[in-house]
Amino acid sequence: MSISRRNFLSWMGAGGACALSATRSGASPVQEFPGYAESYAVLHDSTKCIGCRSCEQACNQVNALPKPEKPFDDLSVLAEKRRTSAGAYTVVNRFFDASGQTVRYVKTQCNHCLEPACVSACFVKALQKDPSGAVRYDASLCVGCRYCMIACPFEIPAYEYDEPLTPRVMKCTLCRPRIIEGKLPGCVQGCPTRALSFGKRQELIAKARQRIWEHPDHYQDHIYGEQEMGGTNWLYLSAVPFSRIGMREDLGTTSAPELTSGALAAVPMVAGLWPVLLAGLYAISRRKDALARSEQKNAVAETVNRAQEETEAKLAALREKMTREKEAAISYEVKKALDEAAKQAEAGEEAEPDGSGTKSSKEDT
Amino acid sequence: MAGGHFSRGTFQWRPFHVIVGLIFLAGLIVTVLRFTGGLGTVTNLDDNNPWGLWIGFDLLCGVALAAGGYVTSAACYIFGLKRYHTAVRPAILTAFLGYALVVLALHYDVGRFWRLPYPIFVSQGTTSVLFEVGLCVFLYLTVLFLEFSPAALEWLGWKKVRALVVKLTLVLTIFGVILSTLHQSSLGALYLIAPSKLHPLWYSGYLPVYFFVSSIFAGMSMVIFESSLSHRFLHRKMDERHIRESHDVAFGFGKAASFLMISYLGIKLVGLAMDNTWQYLASSWGGWFLLELIGFVALPAFLFAVAVRDRNLKLLRFSAVLSVLGLILNRFNISLIAFNWHLPAAERYFPSWMEIVLSIFIVTLGVAAYRFACIRMPILYDHPDYS
Amino acid sequence: MQTMFHTLHAFMLHTKSITYLLVGGLLIGFLLFWFFLTGRDDEDPQA
Numbered sequence: 138m139s140i141s142r143r144n145f146l147s148w149m150g151a152g153g154a155c156a157l158s159a160t161r162s163g164a165s166p167v168q169e170f171p172g173y174a175e176s177y178a179v180l181h182d183s184t185k186c187i188g189c190r191s192c193e194q195a196c197n198q199v200n201a202l203p204k205p206e207k208p209f210d211d212l213s214v215l216a217e218k219r220r221t222s223a224g225a226y227t228v229v230n231r232f233f234d235a236s237g238q239t240v241r242y243v244k245t246q247c248n249h250c251l252e253p254a255c256v257s258a259c260f261v262k263a264l265q266k267d268p269s270g271a272v273r274y275d276a277s278l279c280v281g282c283r284y285c286m287i288a289c290p291f292e293i294p295a296y297e298y299d300e301p302l303t304p305r306v307m308k309c310t311l312c313r314p315r316i317i318e319g320k321l322p323g324c325v326q327g328c329p330t331r332a333l334s335f336g337k338r339q340e341l342i343a344k345a346r347q348r349i350w351e352h353p354d355h356y357q358d359h360i361y362g363e364q365e366m367g368g369t370n371w372l373y374l375s376a377v378p379f380s381r382i383g384m385r386e387d388l389g390t391t392s393a394p395e396l397t398s399g400a401l402a403a404v405p406m407v408a409g410l411w412p413v414l415l416a417g418l419y420a421i422s423r424r425k426d427a428l429a430r431s432e433q434k435n436a437v438a439e440t441v442n443r444a445q446e447e448t449e450a451k452l453a454a455l456r457e458k459m460t461r462e463k464e465a466a467i468s469y470e471v472k473k474a475l476d477e478a479a480k481q482a483e484a485g486e487e488a489e490p491d492g493s494g495t496k497s498s499k500e501d502t
Numbered sequence: 503m504a505g506g507h508f509s510r511g512t513f514q515w516r517p518f519h520v521i522v523g524l525i526f527l528a529g530l531i532v533t534v535l536r537f538t539g540g541l542g543t544v545t546n547l548d549d550n551n552p553w554g555l556w557i558g559f560d561l562l563c564g565v566a567l568a569a570g571g572y573v574t575s576a577a578c579y580i581f582g583l584k585r586y587h588t589a590v591r592p593a594i595l596t597a598f599l600g601y602a603l604v605v606l607a608l609h610y611d612v613g614r615f616w617r618l619p620y621p622i623f624v625s626q627g628t629t630s631v632l633f634e635v636g637l638c639v640f641l642y643l644t645v646l647f648l649e650f651s652p653a654a655l656e657w658l659g660w661k662k663v664r665a666l667v668v669k670l671t672l673v674l675t676i677f678g679v680i681l682s683t684l685h686q687s688s689l690g691a692l693y694l695i696a697p698s699k700l701h702p703l704w705y706s707g708y709l710p711v712y713f714f715v716s717s718i719f720a721g722m723s724m725v726i727f728e729s730s731l732s733h734r735f736l737h738r739k740m741d742e743r744h745i746r747e748s749h750d751v752a753f754g755f756g757k758a759a760s761f762l763m764i765s766y767l768g769i770k771l772v773g774l775a776m777d778n779t780w781q782y783l784a785s786s787w788g789g790w791f792l793l794e795l796i797g798f799v800a801l802p803a804f805l806f807a808v809a810v811r812d813r814n815l816k817l818l819r820f821s822a823v824l825s826v827l828g829l830i831l832n833r834f835n836i837s838l839i840a841f842n843w844h845l846p847a848a849e850r851y852f853p854s855w856m857e858i859v860l861s862i863f864i865v866t867l868g869v870a871a872y873r874f875a876c877i878r879m880p881i882l883y884d885h886p887d888y889s
Numbered sequence: 890m891q892t893m894f895h896t897l898h899a900f901m902l903h904t905k906s907i908t909y910l911l912v913g914g915l916l917i918g919f920l921l922f923w924f925f926l927t928g929r930d931d932e933d934p935q936a
Contacts, residue, residue, distance in 0.1 A: 222549055254695055260630035260633035261620045262627045278620065280620055281613015282612050287695070287696055288696055290698045296549060298541045298547060299539070299540045299543070388698050394629060399707065401629070401631065407684055408684065412680065415679055419672065426582060
């Protein structure tokens with residue numbers, strides 16, 4: 138849980154919506170998911186495996202897979218570590234103890250996780266978890282993107298790389314068609330040493346516990362697959378730490394859907410909040426533009442006004458000046474006329490001051 | 503690419519054409535082999551390494567380097583930085599071509615290419631991060647097509663349709679940013695499901711954030727890089743305004759990228775602190791990780807800053823190239839190099855020459871299409887009828 | 890929701906599918922609401 142929760146928190150932090158961090162939006166806030174209680178499983182007691190490859194042969198026949206290069210009774214293939222492939226849904230690998238004396242075998246195939254990474258990763262629902270416990274593959278939907286192979290922590294799904302146009306993802310089916318008919322999976326039926334037991338998952342876990350309890354010196358006190366990656370429908374017992382028989386012990390118990398739930402939960406938050414954020418930024422920049430524009434307009438208007446006022450002031454000053462000059466001219470003329478009149482009056486006493494000068498100056502105005 | 507081009511009807515073979523012709527021929531051969539012999543014939547992919555160069559480079563780098571489209575259009579239309587206007591069309595064109603080629607490359611990589619629409623139209627696996635990527639890439643390719651269309655419509659002279667599309671600019675830009683945020687980050691989120699396969703130095707809950715942030719500065723660097731190429735090879739197609747403004751755009755983006763890269767460095771360190779993965783720094787993986795961060799993030803960020811302070815265009819362009827290389831290195835690390843780090847050397851992946859040829863073919867296709875568009879359409883100049 | 894979900898995956902498939910549809914609707918709704926919200930804005934808000 139901690140990882141998905143942290144992912145989610147980190148995402149929300151980035152999205153700036155920390156208020157939502159209180160709920161596990163990625164998964165479910167209240168529900169627990171028990172899985173399919175009646176699902177089938179296989180318990181592989183690796184201490185009983187003798188590396189005879191009978192399971193491989195049975196699997197090959199039941200699933201009508203192509204004949205391998207070397208026959209199944211040729212045990213020289215065990216010299217190299219093998220993985221599942223498009224032609225082999227299951228393989229047995231051999232491991233030596235540190236001393237090089239003791240030999241251990243372990244069978245590998247799809248573990249049919251309770252919360253499969255491949256199912257969570259498939260973007261066309263070509264992979265589905267079935268109530269029987271099997272992880273089913275539907276080739277009629279598969280695009281061939283191979284994200285399931287990236288996602289699988291056990292490195293199980295294989296691909297038909299040599300098919301040009303109709304490649305399929307190939308992996309163990311838990312022999313679902315057979316178990317529905319009431320038969321055993323091919324490998325279980327083919328196993329001569331009872332290293333494989335088939336049954337309900339709950340019962341097999343109980344059985345495995347009992348074996349560990351009865352033979353504490355013989356078994357590691359761990360059922361591989363009970364918790365790994367959220368649990369699997371294939372369970373393992375071993376005499377040595379599982380990492381010594383090629384199984385990863387660092388996978389943790391967090392299921393695949395939990396790993397991506399945080400990022401997926403952020404998607405609707407981004408889609409829901411980004412439009413507002415972006416439209417807001419747009420509105421702000423537009424308003425700034427508008428303000429700048431209107432400020433510019435105001436500034437222009439003010440300049441025009443000021444210019445106008447200045448012109449008017451100048452005009453007024455000019456007018457005033459002119460008026461003053463004219464007044465001066467008038468008073469000068471009046472004075473002149475008066476003076477002349479006085480002179481005339483002094484010169485001759487006819488006393489006829491008709492003021493012609495004054496008149497003419499008035500007409501000028 | 504010595505500037506030789508079509509000269510009035512008579513076509514002359516020049517080195518550029520010969521090289522492009524050879525690449526196309528090689529690409530054609532690989533195409534035939536891929537669709538007759540399957541991925542096994544042309545690639546080094548195997549059951550442990552299902553994603554190779556075509557995803558690591560063509561998809562992850564292609565999408566990230568096409569981020570210039572949403573970054574530039576957002577800067578211009580949403581943030582109102584008008585001086586980026588002349589950079590919008592080249593960036594949108596790059597993005598459109600980039601995404602179109604990503605989708606083309608996916609046709610080679612997936613098993614049944616005709617089912618690529620399945621996740622959207624037939625069977626929706628909504629729990630998959632890849633579903634989110636697919637949906638967003640599909641929608642964003644549509645958005646980019648619409649955003650790019652005015653240039654083509656001006657070229658064709660369809661004024662009415664153009665006027666209609668131009669009205670949608672803001673909506674398309676906002677939608678483009680949302681979609682880009684989602685799928686750029688989701689490409690990083692693809693790897694969240696595989697903590698057991700990706701080296702702890704690169705695996706982080708913050709992967710989506712890292713992918714998103716790095717796409718922004720990579721997109722900016724790509725715009726700077728491309729504008730330098732345009733100046734060199736398509737100068738005659740640029741009008742005065744584009745030439746005048748392109749340097750401002752370059753320095754603006756250089757400044758933004760520089761600051762963002764410093765912040766990216768910071769959040770990368772926070773990632774180490776959150777997961778307490780410091781001890782891995784002492785290993786050889788740590789050296790590689792630090793090379794990526796110091797050599798291809800911190801260094802270009804610093805050089806960007808120096809270039810902006812000194813207004814040194816040459817240094818700016820150099821930093822842009824370094825930063826683009828840094829992004830490619832980061833995506834390679836996450837998808838190829840630090841992925842499956844736990845496997846023994848013999849089981850690791852290295853691309854086949856045919857995978858490399860096809861990637862070069864795809865890039866060449868992009869360059870050729872870009873050149874085709876820039877020569878004919880009003881990308882690097884304003885169409886006189888619409889300015 | 891009365892549907893019984895046996896696995897977290899089944900639950901997420903159900904909820905994410907609804908969420909994607911919801912988000913698609915929301916985005917269209919946001920757009921329409923934005924037009925309603927700004928329908929009477931003058932060309933120049935300062936005028």
